[in-house]
Amino acid sequence: MPAPVTAANGSEAQRDKLREDPPEKTCLFVRVPNFSYACQAIVVDRVPALLMDLTHVASGDDRALKHQVAATLESVRVLDRETYVHTYLAPAIAADAQPGQFLHIRVSHLTAPLLRRPISILWSDGHERVQVLFKVVRTGTALLAAKREGETVDLLGPLGTPFPYDFARDAVMVAGGYGIAPVYFLGKANRSDHNRRTLIYGARSADQLYLRDELKEAFDEIIYTTEDGSLARKGRVTGPLRDLLAARENLALYACGPTPMLAAVADEAARVAAPPPCYVSMENQMGCGFGACLGCVVRTHEGFKTTCKQGPVFDAREIVFDTAAR
Amino acid sequence: MTDLSVALGSLRLRNPVTVASGTFGYGREYEEFFDPSLLGAIFIKGITIRPRAGNETPRLVETPSGLINSIGLQNIGIEELEQSKWREFEGIAAAICANVSGNTVDEYEELAWRASRVPHIAALELNISCPNVKAGGVEFGRNPAVARDITRRCVAASAVPVLVKLTPNVTDVVEVAAAVMEGGATGVTLVNTFLALAIDAERRRPVLANVFGGLSGPAIKPIALRMVWQVWGALRCPIIGMGGIMNGTDAVEFLLAGATAVSVGTANFVNPTAAPDILREIGEYCDRHGVKHISELTGAAHPGS
Ligand SMILES: Cc1cc2nc3c(=O)[nH]c(=O)nc-3n(C[C@H](O)[C@H](O)[C@H](O)COP(=O)(O)OP(=O)(O)OC[C@H]3O[C@@H](n4cnc5c(N)ncnc54)[C@H](O)[C@@H]3O)c2cc1C
Ligand SMILES: Cc1cc2nc3c(=O)[nH]c(=O)nc-3n(C[C@H](O)[C@H](O)[C@H](O)COP(=O)(O)O)c2cc1C
Ligand code: FES
Numbered sequence: 001m002p003a004p005v006t007a008a009n010g011s012e013a014q015r016d017k018l019r020e021d022p023p024e025k026t027c028l029f030v031r032v033p034n035f036s037y038a039c040q041a042i043v044v045d046r047v048p049a050l051l052m053d054l055t056h057v058a059s060g061d062d063r064a065l066k067h068q069v070a071a072t073l074e075s076v077r078v079l080d081r082e083t084y085v086h087t088y089l090a091p092a093i094a095a096d097a098q099p100g101q102f103l104h105i106r107v108s109h110l111t112a113p114l115l116r117r118p119i120s121i122l123w124s125d126g127h128e129r130v131q132v133l134f135k136v137v138r139t140g141t142a143l144l145a146a147k148r149e150g151e152t153v154d155l156l157g158p159l160g161t162p163f164p165y166d167f168a169r170d171a172v173m174v175a176g177g178y179g180i181a182p183v184y185f186l187g188k189a190n191r192s193d194h195n196r197r198t199l200i201y202g203a204r205s206a207d208q209l210y211l212r213d214e215l216k217e218a219f220d221e222i223i224y225t226t227e228d229g230s231l232a233r234k235g236r237v238t239g240p241l242r243d244l245l246a247a248r249e250n251l252a253l254y255a256c257g258p259t260p261m262l263a264a265v266a267d268e269a270a271r272v273a274a275p276p277p278c279y280v281s282m283e284n285q286m287g288c289g290f291g292a293c294l295g296c297v298v299r300t301h302e303g304f305k306t307t308c309k310q311g312p313v314f315d316a317r318e319i320v321f322d323t324a325a326r
Numbered sequence: 327m328t329d330l331s332v333a334l335g336s337l338r339l340r341n342p343v344t345v346a347s348g349t350f351g352y353g354r355e356y357e358e359f360f361d362p363s364l365l366g367a368i369f370i371k372g373i374t375i376r377p378r379a380g381n382e383t384p385r386l387v388e389t390p391s392g393l394i395n396s397i398g399l400q401n402i403g404i405e406e407l408e409q410s411k412w413r414e415f416e417g418i419a420a421a422i423c424a425n426v427s428g429n430t431v432d433e434y435e436e437l438a439w440r441a442s443r444v445p446h447i448a449a450l451e452l453n454i455s456c457p458n459v460k461a462g463g464v465e466f467g468r469n470p471a472v473a474r475d476i477t478r479r480c481v482a483a484s485a486v487p488v489l490v491k492l493t494p495n496v497t498d499v500v501e502v503a504a505a506v507m508e509g510g511a512t513g514v515t516l517v518n519t520f521l522a523l524a525i526d527a528e529r530r531r532p533v534l535a536n537v538f539g540g541l542s543g544p545a546i547k548p549i550a551l552r553m554v555w556q557v558w559g560a561l562r563c564p565i566i567g568m569g570g571i572m573n574g575t576d577a578v579e580f581l582l583a584g585a586t587a588v589s590v591g592t593a594n595f596v597n598p599t600a601a602p603d604i605l606r607e608i609g610e611y612c613d614r615h616g617v618k619h620i621s622e623l624t625g626a627a628h629p630g631s
Contacts, residue, residue: 295397
């Protein structure tokens with residue numbers, strides 16, 4: 001299967017060329033809001049007239065569209081003392097957001113904290129609203145949590161690479177902690193009868209497994225794990241993952257969580273006889289968030305790559321997981 | 327309307343707002359946010375003879391109103407610049423300036439010769455001040471005699487004006503500035519980052535893989551401003567001032583201290599349209615103060631101006 005093509009700006013010249021010189025067969029990737037770009041490729045004879053009028057033509061140029069917006073914080077949902085869901089009114093970002101991408105949020109207009117904070121997109125309605133789920137760690141996230149409904153927040157996004165998604169394989173999505181955010185988006189955006197979506201979601205204890213009601217509608221099957229055994233299976237996500245990999249075939253893995261978890265997921269995927277595709281969303285200290293500072297690099301087998309622009313989603317086989325991280 | 331065009335010796339810029347090396351990629355990285363042609367100049371990421379992978383991570387750490395980086399000059403190398411990367415400069419009206427770094431004086435000379443002949447390169451910036459690469463342990467920029475020698479040889483080799491970027495990690499910045507001007511530099515850019523350290527108390531280890539890094543951002547602004555003041559006061563030479571410029575007022579302060587143009591670095595990461603915003607704010611300041619030509623501001627805070 002060719003690499004999925006995101007809806008990129010087709011230039012007028014590209015459209016003219018299509019009109020003048022229509023190819024015999026065309027593979028369309030039509031991105032419907034809410035369904036990310038993972039819609040099935042439709043192979044058609046000739047170029048349908050409709051395409052000629054679309055403002056966005058898949059052109060093979062996969063440069064994401066980025067926006068800096070002063071978004072209104074429409075609603076705040078407090079999940080627990082340190083975990084929040086923010087809903088922002090940000091139509092430009094919502095229209096382009098895809099699962100796996102993140103927002104770079106300016107939490108203060110003063111000079112400290114200076115840098116933006118990267119937070120994954122939890123959900124986009126495709127035209128108006130984007131949501132994030134975040135945990136208060138220190139100053140930056142505490143300032144974000146202190147924002148009130150109606151305030152404006154400076155958002156940059158959507159940034160980074162989205163998860164590729166393959167409808168021809170059953171999806172196994174693995175999340176640890178707040179890593180649930182992009183995984184939820186991925187599961188919910190790709191609801192379909194074409195394949196089965198299984199979520200394996202682990203946390204330290206039951207109260208840190210968030211959005212359990214919402215998750216039900218996004219996945220066909222959910223397996224929880226807790227390290228303290230307060231809910232479901234005691235232990236880590238790798239236990240049930242190993243079982244699934246042994247019992248089923250034709251899978252694709254998508255994971256987001258702490259780096260040691262991602263390393264473990266990559267290991268599990270590589271252990272089986274026919275390793276399934278495995279995509280991981282990496283975390284890293286960031287400066288700019290769009291490829292200019294080279295501060296966020298991760299080691300890959302092809303040298304350093306930027307987490308913010310060439311990632312955060314990578315094919316797990318590319319990543320050189322630091323042995324110390326395991 | 328104020329005339330915002332500036333001249334640093336023979337180097338003419340459409341306006342005094344430039345973007346600092348290492349913070350703006352190779353010129354097109356911010357295109358989705360604004361048209362790079364709006365800028366006076368673009369200082370591209372530091373180029374070396376061979377491509378460099380850069381330092382291990384973590385490479386960045388945030389400090390109060392500052393950022394410590396140890397990127398380690400990750401770059402494509404002069405050959406790729408010569409062969410293909412230069413094509414990306416086509417159509418950008420801003421002056422493209424190549425920031426170059428050598429391990430030896432010979433390497434500087436070779437880089438000056440080659441980089442200055444890359445199409446669209448309007449000027450060179452000799453980075454004799456990077457705290458993140460080690461050559462003989464000390465930055466060349468700390469030794470006035472060495473700095474003069476490098477400048478002289480690069481000026482002779484170069485086909486375009488040569489600016490020299492000075493390190494603030496010296497006792498007397500004026501001494502080094504005087505040396506490079508004597509060596510034939512068109513002007514100086516100051517300052518580069520301050521050698522700095524962050525420690526993680528929990529882990530009892532330095533935060534950065536490279537241990538030390540260079541501090542930039544608002545935290546360094548008062549010191550950078552003082553250095554621009556001193557160099558202008560002593561030498562009256564063309565200066566591109568930088569260090570923690572976040573807004574138009576910061577930029578005007580650098581002009582008043584003696585800079586002819588300014589450079590925006592870390593602010594680009596926080597606000598990708600920082601540079602055009604700053605240009606607009608400088609224009610507004612000039613309108614408010616009835617400034618006819620931007621050069622009236624250079625050094626205007628000095629006594630007797
Ligand atoms: C691509 C990406 C997606 C993320 N998605 C989410 C999310 O959906 N929900 C969520 O709660 N958190 C997410 N994080 C982590 C979040 O960015 C950090 O928790 C946050 O930056 C901490 O800021 P602070 O000021 O509270 O902490 P401090 O420790 O004071 O931050 C100091 C500096 O370190 C950086 N930093 C600290 N922790 C991390 C970390 N884990 N990853 C990257 N940088 C860090 C900060 O950005 C800041 O520059 C994501 C990180 C990345 C890289
Ligand atoms: C991430 C980063 C990378 C940098 N890379 C270079 C470089 O390659 N060459 C150079 O001369 N200066 C480099 N610098 C220094 C800046 O050009 C500038 O001198 C410094 O950051 C001070 O300005 P500021 O406070 O506005 O950022 C870098 C700075 C940062 C933050
Ligand atoms: S954060 Fe600047 S390059 Fe990734």
